[in-house]
Amino acid sequence: MIHIALLRAVNVGGRNLVGMADLRSLLSDLGFSNPRTVLQSGNAIFESESATGRQLEHILERATSERLGVDTDYFVRTADQWHAIVADNPFPDEARDDPAHLVMSLLKDAPSPARITALQHTITGREVVRARGDHVYLVFPDGIGRSRLTAAVTEKHLATRATGRNWNTVLKLEALIQG
Secondary structure, three states: OEEEEEEOOOOEOOEOOOOHHHHHHHHHHOOOEEEEEOOOOOEEEEEOOOOOHHHHHHHHHHHHHHHHOOOOOEEEEEHHHHHHHHHOOOOHHHHHHOHHHEEEEEEOOOOOHHHHHHHHHHOOOOOEEEEEOOEEEEEOOOOOOOOOOOHHHHHHHHOOOEEEEEHHHHHHHHHHHHO
């Protein structure tokens, strides 16, 4: 079974440095097949029949801490789950016209409707958020760097850990798992 793993907050601002060759080696050493990485921001694809979802996240988080000296969260989804994330995107126009300002964030836990509403009420700009179970889509029409809808604000209001990728990266991962 093909899995996509996103690491949270690695290789940002010189902190939590994880070399992609080291990550591929780690995945291989753990017995996962065909490990590949995309970009330098902690995106991996590999095959595993022995573990799924939360089990994989726990295995990878522990191994990354022990072997690479980096404590970070992993967010693992199957290829089928990733296909559904792409297909369920509620912002097709933004995906086509401005994919760098459309972000999909994976969540450790699905937030309650009240938490999503609380997050939406914090928005002071033109950003838009739509939740779909254990992931959210965020549109930043005026740019991500200028927005007050930060990752910390999102995590606080949704009461769960998250990691996001812009739509270009989401589609690169999608292309790789399609072969």
